[in-house]
Amino acid sequence: MITQEQRVRIRRQLAEVGLRATPQRLLILAILEETDEHLDAEAIYERARQWDAQISLATVYRALAKLKEAGLVAQRYFARDHRREYYEAVSKGEHYHFTCLGCGKVIEVRTPRIAQARQELSEALGLEFTHACICFEGYCPECAAKRRRGTLESRAVPRFTVGNGVTIDD
Ligand SMILES: [Zn+2]
Numbered sequence: 448m449i450t451q452e453q454r455v456r457i458r459r460q461l462a463e464v465g466l467r468a469t470p471q472r473l474l475i476l477a478i479l480e481e482t483d484e485h486l487d488a489e490a491i492y493e494r495a496r497q498w499d500a501q502i503s504l505a506t507v508y509r510a511l512a513k514l515k516e517a518g519l520v521a522q523r524y525f526a527r528d529h530r531r532e533y534y535e536a537v538s539k540g541e542h543y544h545f546t547c548l549g550c551g552k553v554i555e556v557r558t559p560r561i562a563q564a565r566q567e568l569s570e571a572l573g574l575e576f577t578h579a580c581i582c583f584e585g586y587c588p589e590c591a592a593k594r595r596r597g598t599l600e601s602r603a604v605p606r607f608t609v610g611n612g613v614t615i616d617d
């Protein structure tokens with residue numbers, strides 16, 4: 448699954464933050480870079496196990512903690528499922544998440560405006576921002592239409608589909 452090119456790139460990322468390129472770290476970063484979904488530790492473990500039968504859930508948690516600490520992996524919470532932690536590769540770039548309260552899908556949104564706001568606030572107030580935690584909630588176009596017709600049934604369990612502001616349906 449991991450291409451030679453990807454391996455070289457991930458090794459470089461790890462070297463830049465001073466982390467040893469263990470096979471587990473390489474595998475987890477490759478899984479997170481490859482996926483369009485937001486995965487929790489168990490889902491990462493399930494995928495990792497297909498490539499490394501020896502890997503344990505504890506190893507996955509340990510690797511995730513290291514990668515997070517080094518700034519290569521970000522941990523996210525989503526509105527409808529705030530108890531679970533999801534992970535994604537920081538190399539995906541700055542983006543925010545819109546959770547549909549109707550169907551539970553998570554849509555990734557990219558906008559330069561939040562970075563601009565940080566810049567303006569930083570200049571005005573002398574604040575040094577290191578992180579912005581912004582959680583958008585509402586209804587996707589399909590659910591909003593159903594809501595207007597009064598036919599929206601809320602799903603109890605969120606599902607997570609994403610893309611560059613594009614939604615991939617299951
Ligand atoms: Zn929806």
Ligand SMILES: [Zn+2]
Binds near residue numbers: 542543544555609
């Ligand atoms: Zn995301």
